[in-house]
Amino acid sequence: MSAKLNINHLHSESQAPPPSDRQIIFRLLSLTRPHWRWMGAGIVLALVTLLANIALLTTAGWFISAMAAAGIAGVSMNYFTPAGVIRFLAMIRTAGRYAERLVTHNATFLLLAQLRQWFYQKLEPLAPAGLQSYRSSDLLSRLQSDIEQLDNFYLSILLPSIVALIAVPILFIGLYVFYPTLALLILSALMIVGLLLPTWVVRKTATSGSVITEQRQQLTTAIIDGLQGMRELEIYGAKDAQLAQVSYYSEQLANSQLQINNINAQSQSASVLVINTSLWLSLILLGIALSNNEIPQSQFVMLLLLSLAAFEAVQPLPMAFEQLSATLSAARRLFSLADQQPVRAEPEEPASLSAQLARQPLSIEFKQFNFSYPKQSQQVLHNLSLVVNQGEKIAISGPSGSGKSTIVQLLQGFYPCPEGSVHIAGIDINHCSGEELRQQLSVVSQHSYLFAASIRDNLLLAKPSATSEQLQQACDIAAASEFIEQLPQGLDTWLGETGRGLSGGQARRIHIAQALLKNAPVLILDEPTEGLDPITEQQVMRAIWQLMQDKTVILITHNPRLLATVDRVYQLD
Amino acid sequence: MNKPSSKTELSAAKTWLKQQRHYAGQLLTLSMVCSIVAGFCLIAQAALLAHVVSQIVFADSHWQQQQTPLLALLALMLARVLLSKYTEQFAFRGASEIKLALRKELYLKLTQLGPSYVEQQHSAELSEVLHTGVEALESYYARYLPAVAFCAIMPLAILAVVLPVDWLTGLIFLVTAPLVPLFMILIGLKAEQLNQKHWQQLSRMSNHFLDILQGLAQLKLFNASRAEAAAIASIADQYRRSTMSILKVAFLSSFALEFLATMSIAMVAITVGFRLYWGELDFSVGFMLLLLAPEFYLPFRNLGQAYHAKMKGVAAAQQMLQIVQATPARRGTKKFTARADQCLNISYQQIGFAYPEQRQALQNLSLQIDSPGLYAIIGPSGAGKSTMIDTLLGFLQPSEGCITINGEDLVQLERASWQQQLAWVPQNPQLIYGSLLQNIQLADPNANIAQVKAAAKKAGVDKFISQLEHGWQQPIGERGAGISGGQRQRIAMARVFLKQAPLLILDEPSAHLDADTQRWLVDSLNDYAQQHTVIVIAHRLQSIQQAKTIFLLNQGTLSAQGSHRELLQHSRLYRELIAADEGAGNVR
Numbered sequence A: 001m002s003a004k005l006n007i008n009h010l011h012s013e014s015q016a017p018p019p020s021d022r023q024i025i026f027r028l029l030s031l032t033r034p035h036w037r038w039m040g041a042g043i044v045l046a047l048v049t050l051l052a053n054i055a056l057l058t059t060a061g062w063f064i065s066a067m068a069a070a071g072i073a074g075v076s077m078n079y080f081t082p083a084g085v086i087r088f089l090a091m092i093r094t095a096g097r098y099a100e101r102l103v104t105h106n107a108t109f110l111l112l113a114q115l116r117q118w119f120y121q122k123l124e125p126l127a128p129a130g131l132q133s134y135r136s137s138d139l140l141s142r143l144q145s146d147i148e149q150l151d152n153f154y155l156s157i158l159l160p161s162i163v164a165l166i167a168v169p170i171l172f173i174g175l176y177v178f179y180p181t182l183a184l185l186i187l188s189a190l191m192i193v194g195l196l197l198p199t200w201v202v203r204k205t206a207t208s209g210s211v212i213t214e215q216r217q218q219l220t221t222a223i224i225d226g227l228q229g230m231r232e233l234e235i236y237g238a239k240d241a242q243l244a245q246v247s248y249y250s251e252q253l254a255n256s257q258l259q260i261n262n263i264n265a266q267s268q269s270a271s272v273l274v275i276n277t278s279l280w281l282s283l284i285l286l287g288i289a290l291s292n293n294e295i296p297q298s299q300f301v302m303l304l305l306l307s308l309a310a311f312e313a314v315q316p317l318p319m320a321f322e323q324l325s326a327t328l329s330a331a332r333r334l335f336s337l338a339d340q341q342p343v344r345a346e347p348e349e350p351a352s353l354s355a356q357l358a359r360q361p362l363s364i365e366f367k368q369f370n371f372s373y374p375k376q377s378q379q380v381l382h383n384l385s386l387v388v389n390q391g392e393k394i395a396i397s398g399p400s401g402s403g404k405s406t407i408v409q410l411l412q413g414f415y416p417c418p419e420g421s422v423h424i425a426g427i428d429i430n431h432c433s434g435e436e437l438r439q440q441l442s443v444v445s446q447h448s449y450l451f452a453a454s455i456r457d458n459l460l461l462a463k464p465s466a467t468s469e470q471l472q473q474a475c476d477i478a479a480a481s482e483f484i485e486q487l488p489q490g491l492d493t494w495l496g497e498t499g500r501g502l503s504g505g506q507a508r509r510i511h512i513a514q515a516l517l518k519n520a521p522v523l524i525l526d527e528p529t530e531g532l533d534p535i536t537e538q539q540v541m542r543a544i545w546q547l548m549q550d551k552t553v554i555l556i557t558h559n560p561r562l563l564a565t566v567d568r569v570y571q572l573d
Numbered sequence B: 001m002n003k004p005s006s007k008t009e010l011s012a013a014k015t016w017l018k019q020q021r022h023y024a025g026q027l028l029t030l031s032m033v034c035s036i037v038a039g040f041c042l043i044a045q046a047a048l049l050a051h052v053v054s055q056i057v058f059a060d061s062h063w064q065q066q067q068t069p070l071l072a073l074l075a076l077m078l079a080r081v082l083l084s085k086y087t088e089q090f091a092f093r094g095a096s097e098i099k100l101a102l103r104k105e106l107y108l109k110l111t112q113l114g115p116s117y118v119e120q121q122h123s124a125e126l127s128e129v130l131h132t133g134v135e136a137l138e139s140y141y142a143r144y145l146p147a148v149a150f151c152a153i154m155p156l157a158i159l160a161v162v163l164p165v166d167w168l169t170g171l172i173f174l175v176t177a178p179l180v181p182l183f184m185i186l187i188g189l190k191a192e193q194l195n196q197k198h199w200q201q202l203s204r205m206s207n208h209f210l211d212i213l214q215g216l217a218q219l220k221l222f223n224a225s226r227a228e229a230a231a232i233a234s235i236a237d238q239y240r241r242s243t244m245s246i247l248k249v250a251f252l253s254s255f256a257l258e259f260l261a262t263m264s265i266a267m268v269a270i271t272v273g274f275r276l277y278w279g280e281l282d283f284s285v286g287f288m289l290l291l292l293a294p295e296f297y298l299p300f301r302n303l304g305q306a307y308h309a310k311m312k313g314v315a316a317a318q319q320m321l322q323i324v325q326a327t328p329a330r331r332g333t334k335k336f337t338a339r340a341d342q343c344l345n346i347s348y349q350q351i352g353f354a355y356p357e358q359r360q361a362l363q364n365l366s367l368q369i370d371s372p373g374l375y376a377i378i379g380p381s382g383a384g385k386s387t388m389i390d391t392l393l394g395f396l397q398p399s400e401g402c403i404t405i406n407g408e409d410l411v412q413l414e415r416a417s418w419q420q421q422l423a424w425v426p427q428n429p430q431l432i433y434g435s436l437l438q439n440i441q442l443a444d445p446n447a448n449i450a451q452v453k454a455a456a457k458k459a460g461v462d463k464f465i466s467q468l469e470h471g472w473q474q475p476i477g478e479r480g481a482g483i484s485g486g487q488r489q490r491i492a493m494a495r496v497f498l499k500q501a502p503l504l505i506l507d508e509p510s511a512h513l514d515a516d517t518q519r520w521l522v523d524s525l526n527d528y529a530q531q532h533t534v535i536v537i538a539h540r541l542q543s544i545q546q547a548k549t550i551f552l553l554n555q556g557t558l559s560a561q562g563s564h565r566e567l568l569q570h571s572r573l574y575r576e577l578i579a580a581d582e583g584a585g586n587v588r
Helices: A003-013 A021-073 A080-126 A129-134 A137-151 A153-178 A180-204 A208-228 A230-235 A239-291 A297-313 A317-322 A324-338 A353-359 A404-411 A434-439 A455-462 A468-477 A481-486 A504-518 A534-548 B007-024 B027-058 B063-113 B115-121 B123-165 B167-214 B216-221 B225-277 B283-325 B385-393 B415-419 B436-441 B449-458 B485-499 B515-528 B564-570 B572-584
Strands: A364-371 A381-388 A393-397 A419-424 A441-445 A522-526 A552-556 A568-571 B346-354 B360-369 B373-378 B400-405 B422-425 B503-507 B533-537 B549-554 B557-562
Touching: A021 A080, A021 A153, A021 A297, A021 A324, A021 B027, A021 B225, A021 B283, A080 A129, A080 A137, A080 A153, A080 A324, A080 B167, A080 B216, A080 B225, A137 A153, A137 A324, A137 B167, A153 A180, A153 A297, A153 A317, A153 A324, A180 A239, A180 A297, A180 A317, A180 A324, A208 A230, A208 A239, A208 A324, A208 B063, A208 B123, A230 A239, A230 B063, A230 B115, A230 B422, A239 A297, A239 A317, A239 B027, A239 B063, A297 B027, A317 A324, A353 A434, A364 A404, A381 A393, A381 A404, A393 A404, A404 A419, A404 A441, A404 A522, A404 A552, A434 A441, A434 B216, A441 A504, A455 A468, A455 A504, A468 A481, A468 A504, A468 A534, A504 A534, A522 A534, A534 B572, B007 B027, B007 B063, B007 B123, B007 B283, B027 B063, B027 B123, B027 B283, B063 B115, B063 B123, B063 B283, B115 B123, B115 B385, B123 B167, B123 B283, B167 B216, B167 B225, B167 B283, B216 B225, B225 B283, B346 B385, B360 B385, B360 B400, B360 B549, B360 B557, B373 B385, B385 B503, B385 B533, B422 B485, B436 B449, B436 B485, B449 B485, B485 B515, B503 B515, B515 B533, B549 B564, B549 B572, B557 B564, B557 B572, B564 B572
Parallel strands: A393 A552, A393 A568, A441 A522, A522 A552, B373 B533, B373 B549, B422 B503, B503 B533
Antiparallel strands: A364 A381, A364 A419, B346 B360, B346 B400, B549 B557
16 A cells, blocks of 8 residues: 555544644644743744844934935934934844844754654554554654654744734834825735735645655655666666656656746745835835925935835745645644544553462463454454463464464554453453553564664663663573674664664564563564574574573464474464 | 765865756856846846935925836836846756756666665665755755855945945945955854754754654563653753754854844944935935945845755765766676577686675685576575676676686676676566566567566466456556565566576575465476576575585685585585574475
């Protein structure tokens, strides 16, 4: 299933009508509420800086014409005050701009931390069952870029909008006091640049965000296909066809980008047009006013400059709103994901598994158990009955798709078990909290994940209180010490994303060391030797034998040597 | 790729970026011309506006008497509107042309460098360079370069207008202008380092979040997932603190610029005001100076804003330069002609090969393949199996020794004509965009439909074709979605049967296959090997026990060769491999 279908699928899950743009914006705003002080401070500073700048130009305009008039008339005037005001405004503007940048950036980073934490807390209960369709890393990086898109909401959309909203009335009143007709002219021009143009831009770019996202994905796919399949493509002479494919997607993307750029260029030149036309009309209006003696000579230049400088309040808006549709659709995707209910609701009053374990041995029993994944009709497990008593080692084997890995997921409490029963130490699994279930389990599988952190941190995840000696011991038993010692920084070697830098066998041994450290009573091994070459496989297997001692073991494998070590084999079909 | 880059690398990247401008033709130049002409219009507009205002306000001229200058003013304004549109459009069209051309050039270069280079540098990272890296150049060409040109001309033009009419304002400009770049450089150097650190941290934090999301299930298993929320918040907060301390300095450079600009504008206003008062200056000149003062500093501010675009562009260029500067294998020109009996005689003669900055991958490797049959190449991982095959496919050239085909040196042969003799099946056969039929036809574009279908049937493609909604015409989408590993392998074998190449090479063909498909594959290979040369790179050893000759590689050289039975007798390493394989081998 393609990425796009999955997203649609997620959307169709929510029964309620999709939230309107306004609802999305309000929700975004409410998310940012904890940091309103910083955000507000940033807005105030931006406003002060803006007004200081406009006032600077206006005062300077008034100053030079008043001085010229006084000079011509040969009267004296108090020039110290306006000269001082000009210097003062210049300083306010400069310092204000610096402070504004610091404060707004600080607010942005606060929001960024807030958003990530909020989103993580929403996502955490959903994982992994609710995120099945997000498994591919394409979609995850999409998630990530969505969050990054929201990072800019405050700085590039919210701030200029609010500043304009406050500044425009102030400027209007300022002009109105001197010359109402001019004020009305400027207000309408401000509305065109600050309201009409942004609306036009939003409408024009409404779909382009998602189109570009998709085109980018197609381009990456074509490039990666071409690079990874290079031998084959060249040998079958299909090299040029692939190049054509890459060029095609590259051009498609470029065309969409040019379209957006055209819209930007048009809105930009439209705002230049509006500003200049209004300057020109102001000139004539002021000329009329002067000849009718509606304004004094000394105000002419001041008002002309004020009506020009006023546009600084709205000029960033058309460009800012180009981002709006992308931001809204990013927010929409994130909210729809965050609003999902966990696939397995935690029991309200969970039975205490640890208390039960003090009285009873830890047995696992599936009785006439049926299971199908949520929203799928196909039954994965059918009439399964299976018992593992404490200390027993059993194996489950069967062709792929027979539900072996499903059992692992169920025991970790990732899915509800409505049909038939699963009991752990005599307690219905549906009554156990997921955390308590997982406390009893260690899982080693080929899908186990290593984090981009040091080997030590990865190990400590399994047992945060472990001492260095305990880590060392676990690595020794897991046959991992040998290769770790060869690494330049030993246990403190930093692993790249998804444990890059380690071979499959090395990663598997670290997972075994993790399981040793966790020392849970039940051990689940899901194809623990899959994907390893024969020699590594042997090394890993030795470590696994160490791990299996004194544990209740559920083993999923084809490996005959591992199968030979268990008490019973359940064959699924 | 993340090492701090040396000065020479940086300047090489900058030079290279400038050289790539030619791809845009005249577009970037046009954009710059438009923006500079618009700048001239602005100067004229300021002069004209000052003149009109001076006439109306101080010469008591009625505004209706100023019709001609007013109309000229309007014309100048409209010209600026058009010019601003073209400035933007030309710049982005130019940048777009460059991006398209560079992406194509880099992709072509990678195909010349061959698959082993791609694997060494990681295909995912290279694809990032080709995609996001190339995109990062847009702002460099469309924003930064025009800003540089504008900054080089506009302040001078304004100065040229201002100096003759008022030396004092000109002096203020002249004194402050050099200070702007000076401050920018002084603070900018520090800020650049800090800024680079900032971007590194940002991407690290971003990657951390992605990493946590990917590993959520694992965190849950250790019941550590809830605690992680606090960690995410604290990492983001740490990032905020460190970045803010960086920004305090980084913003200083723009602070200095703003300070200088604003203060000199204020100074111009005040000095002009006083001289107007004393009657030393005409109002039209004074007003023009006031209008031009902010415009004098604007280009510097634009340049400061485009600075980040420059840094990103240079960083991307450094990565591209690594690809551009890598040297591909030399290409032979001699056409390869197959012998009438189609039998190939392949001879490795004391082959040595080392990847750049790595230990010897092959050394003194000699072997012969002189008749049809099934040959296997085995050995522990890192023994040089893939390197050896890449030299035969023509993707790598041995640094020592030579490979001859029917007595001809492979290096001298034209790669395409040699590759016509080859068929290749990798672990994950690649499917191309197109129908199922086209995917098979790829192997021999001249084949007719009947031949394609016959080959497909032989490969057992007909076994699953009924499951496909559109049968032969089934479109095969991105990365062959919906086609299983076994089905891919059958499609790949159909290509082999269609091409009937004298030499077939397979890389670990039985990986990821179910038992049925594995058995079928072994049978088809044995069958094909009756008349052709088949070379299999194998990790699992059961499937190649019937091979005519098994070549056992160890540490880049031939450790032993012979049949399964011979090797069992003579080679200890082989016995170890077999023991490990049998012990661990999967029964399915």
